Amino acid sequence: MISNLLVKENRSRLFMLLASLMLMGLFLFPLWKIRLEAAQYPNGVNMYIWINKITGDTPSTLQNINILNHYIGMQYIKPDSIPELKYFPFVVIIMSLLGIVVAFSKKRKLFITWGIILLVLGILGIYDFYLWEYDYGHNLSPNAPIKIPGMVYQPPLLGSKMLLNFNAISLPHTGSLFLGFAMVFNFLSFTLLWKKK
Amino acid sequence: MEKSKFKWLAYLFIMGFIVSACGDNSKQQSKGAFGDQDVASQVYVSPGEYDEFYAFMSGGFSGQVSVYGLPSGRLFKVIPVFSVDAEKAYGFNEETKPMLNTSLGFIPWDDSHHPELSQTNGVPDGRWLFINGNNTPRVARIDLTTFETAEILEIPNSGGNHSSPFITENSEYLVAGTRFSVPIPQKDVSIKSYKENFKGSLSYIKIADDGEMSVAFQILVPGYDYDLAHSGKGKSHGWTFFTTYNTEESNTLLEIGASQRDKDYIAAVNWKKAEEYIAAGKAKTMPANYAHNTYDEHSHMAKSEMLKEVKVLIPQECPGLIYYLPTPKSPHGVDVDPSGEYIVGNGKLSSDLTVHSFSKMLKAIENDDFDDEVDGIPVINFESVVAGSVKSTGLGPLHTEFDGKGNAYTTFFISSEVIKWKIGTWEVLDRVPSYYSVGHLMIPGGDSKAPFGKYLVSLNKITKDRFLPTGPELTQSAQLFDITGDKMKLLLDFPTIGEPHYAQAIPADIIMKNSVKYYKLDENKHPHKITSEDEAKVVRKGNVVRVYMSSIRSHFAPDNIEGVKVGDKVYFHLTNLEQDWDVPHGFAVMGARTSEILVMPGQTETLVWEPQNPGVYPFYCTDFCSALHQEMQGYIRVSPKNSKVELKWSVGEFDE
Numbered sequence: 001m002i003s004n005l006l007v008k009e010n011r012s013r014l015f016m017l018l019a020s021l022m023l024m025g026l027f028l029f030p031l032w033k034i035r036l037e038a039a040q041y042p043n044g045v046n047m048y049i050w051i052n053k054i055t056g057d058t059p060s061t062l063q064n065i066n067i068l069n070h071y072i073g074m075q076y077i078k079p080d081s082i083p084e085l086k087y088f089p090f091v092v093i094i095m096s097l098l099g100i101v102v103a104f105s106k107k108r109k110l111f112i113t114w115g116i117i118l119l120v121l122g123i124l125g126i127y128d129f130y131l132w133e134y135d136y137g138h139n140l141s142p143n144a145p146i147k148i149p150g151m152v153y154q155p156p157l158l159g160s161k162m163l164l165n166f167n168a169i170s171l172p173h174t175g176s177l178f179l180g181f182a183m184v185f186n187f188l189s190f191t192l193l194w195k196k197k
Numbered sequence: 198m199e200k201s202k203f204k205w206l207a208y209l210f211i212m213g214f215i216v217s218a219c220g221d222n223s224k225q226q227s228k229g230a231f232g233d234q235d236v237a238s239q240v241y242v243s244p245g246e247y248d249e250f251y252a253f254m255s256g257g258f259s260g261q262v263s264v265y266g267l268p269s270g271r272l273f274k275v276i277p278v279f280s281v282d283a284e285k286a287y288g289f290n291e292e293t294k295p296m297l298n299t300s301l302g303f304i305p306w307d308d309s310h311h312p313e314l315s316q317t318n319g320v321p322d323g324r325w326l327f328i329n330g331n332n333t334p335r336v337a338r339i340d341l342t343t344f345e346t347a348e349i350l351e352i353p354n355s356g357g358n359h360s361s362p363f364i365t366e367n368s369e370y371l372v373a374g375t376r377f378s379v380p381i382p383q384k385d386v387s388i389k390s391y392k393e394n395f396k397g398s399l400s401y402i403k404i405a406d407d408g409e410m411s412v413a414f415q416i417l418v419p420g421y422d423y424d425l426a427h428s429g430k431g432k433s434h435g436w437t438f439f440t441t442y443n444t445e446e447s448n449t450l451l452e453i454g455a456s457q458r459d460k461d462y463i464a465a466v467n468w469k470k471a472e473e474y475i476a477a478g479k480a481k482t483m484p485a486n487y488a489h490n491t492y493d494e495h496s497h498m499a500k501s502e503m504l505k506e507v508k509v510l511i512p513q514e515c516p517g518l519i520y521y522l523p524t525p526k527s528p529h530g531v532d533v534d535p536s537g538e539y540i541v542g543n544g545k546l547s548s549d550l551t552v553h554s555f556s557k558m559l560k561a562i563e564n565d566d567f568d569d570e571v572d573g574i575p576v577i578n579f580e581s582v583v584a585g586s587v588k589s590t591g592l593g594p595l596h597t598e599f600d601g602k603g604n605a606y607t608t609f610f611i612s613s614e615v616i617k618w619k620i621g622t623w624e625v626l627d628r629v630p631s632y633y634s635v636g637h638l639m640i641p642g643g644d645s646k647a648p649f650g651k652y653l654v655s656l657n658k659i660t661k662d663r664f665l666p667t668g669p670e671l672t673q674s675a676q677l678f679d680i681t682g683d684k685m686k687l688l689l690d691f692p693t694i695g696e697p698h699y700a701q702a703i704p705a706d707i708i709m710k711n712s713v714k715y716y717k718l719d720e721n722k723h724p725h726k727i728t729s730e731d732e733a734k735v736v737r738k739g740n741v742v743r744v745y746m747s748s749i750r751s752h753f754a755p756d757n758i759e760g761v762k763v764g765d766k767v768y769f770h771l772t773n774l775e776q777d778w779d780v781p782h783g784f785a786v787m788g789a790r791t792s793e794i795l796v797m798p799g800q801t802e803t804l805v806w807e808p809q810n811p812g813v814y815p816f817y818c819t820d821f822c823s824a825l826h827q828e829m830q831g832y833i834r835v836s837p838k839n840s841k842v843e844l845k846w847s848v849g850e851f852d853e
Contacts, residue, residue: 059776064776064777067749
């Protein structure tokens, strides 16, 4: 059935549609996961960064992380005060809709352009994430109870790092996989699967 | 050839020596290195690993319940039930004081004897644990998701609630029989008029689907001492058996007076018949006055209400409701085997155990095979009901439990031992000493339809030389035996809280998955809670000052309070805003004539403080909650009665 579809003329359109659809996965799964491990937390403390929200294993995880962070003078992580969580969802929806329009166009260039925009947006997103991590890790209250000269608390973008007693592990989560799929499907749609004229 | 034969002989000789040495060692309670190592590995639970069973032990005269792990014998928690507990503020904070209310007012102590797990289909289900209060007759229910006392029900028309709270196989009822008969209703009569005026009562407590208890009905019975009970199971479901002593109805020097008759009775109550009589309107309503106390885990508060009447059944008016089974020598425990057929009477002044047959009992009832009648209660012919007896066993049998493999285990107080015997053949299979004077014993699920088996715990009243001495007052103890083999094997001695009167145990996995980690703040319905630090405030109404306070690592809000005056009554309503596992905060203020409070995450508790002298008084967190726990402190200023210092409060207002 699927192979039938693939040999048809419209296989590149189909993959372009799939790429657009994949973006909806960002609303179903978190993009990134930051895990904090310490002796007193046998199950770890897990924070999930979504396209539109920040969550934890329980509704109170964020509060618990903030309580820990206040000892080192870190600002409270308040999802409401992070504007990206409000407009990134729209960017994703617009990209997805654009992708559908592109799928019905006949210009290969549009397929490529959509892919490049998505890639740029992805890189910008990661850079933005890095900036927030930098801000939380460096912009510390001068009145913090625990002040260790030279110590900053920026979690890694990828991989693990000891932050005092906590081992912080930062890794992409399922949402990023969907983003990856979107890029791969888009790439296939204008390369291997593009119908040679 | 000759040489190798000699080698063989030498080898056999050495092996025989080792084997006999090991044999000797095991007889002497395994003092040998091999034996001890083997035993140690059986009770060793590696750090960070879990025990296989929860054991709930009564505290006896401590009034509480203690929670141990088996096989390690490690103590996890003492649950305050009938006695105040300053550590946990039970009976000290405003929220839990109503739990200890009775028709006689606030009572800070009782004697807790028999923990009883709720059952479904005759097997412990891990929802609730019930326990009786002996002195001021009460029954308590402990919620096994929070391990806290959720309810206490006073039993009217009772004196000494000892034969309690034995449960029916689907937790329909638990029972509460009077150990001490009293005038019912209470009245001022001569003690010598015992035979004429004193009555016993057997109460049936209905357990609702949510666990809530109510006195469904009471049966007024002759003035004996109703000592212990067990409900039937399987074929005998629908019946309860109570032992009696003092059928002599003596009112003094009972050690002589109540030991004269050769046989006392086991009372067999057909509670399904009782339900029919109630439905038919046969019950009388008697005025009464008894407390029903419930703790709400959402408001974190207890309330006490007084109930004013009780339904009573009189045996003379209800034929078929109750029968007496003659049983030798002041029987103590009455235990029903897993099949429900055998009813074991542990005649405490005897050396033999008497076992009755349920089916023979039904037949005798059908044939009107009665010897006598007491106040409308037929006494069944002994020979027609007895199934057999376990002979020359020991001295002073008290209690029996079962392993589900056809064996029974009975404790002997006087000869200080546990005896294993076979159901049906009544032959004694094994006996081990206990150190010393064992009362109850416990096998996980051992009084249920399907015992979990594996271990036996004997609960000893006397320890003498078993542990390091601690002055004249010594601990009582529990002894753990392995019962998986043919012979019982002693594994471990461990000390207990108060008197480990009786215990019940259940596989850990039934309970641990339901254990609450913290209370949800958004489900907190306490009338004086706050849900964030912004709501912290101090309110005065006349001389009542309410401090709406929060705690979170590592500070209180407010932590500076001024404007309180001598003569005020200050209520500290402390809400723990934490929403994480194992982050309690405590609170104590200098000079409070009460205990600390210890507040779990999401919970609100109240400490009342009546300052007596002007000054500035510190308060602080009593639970080492966090890295800056020592900094978790504050001050409250007290001014003279007529001072004009205005009420104000703050947290984190640093000087410029």
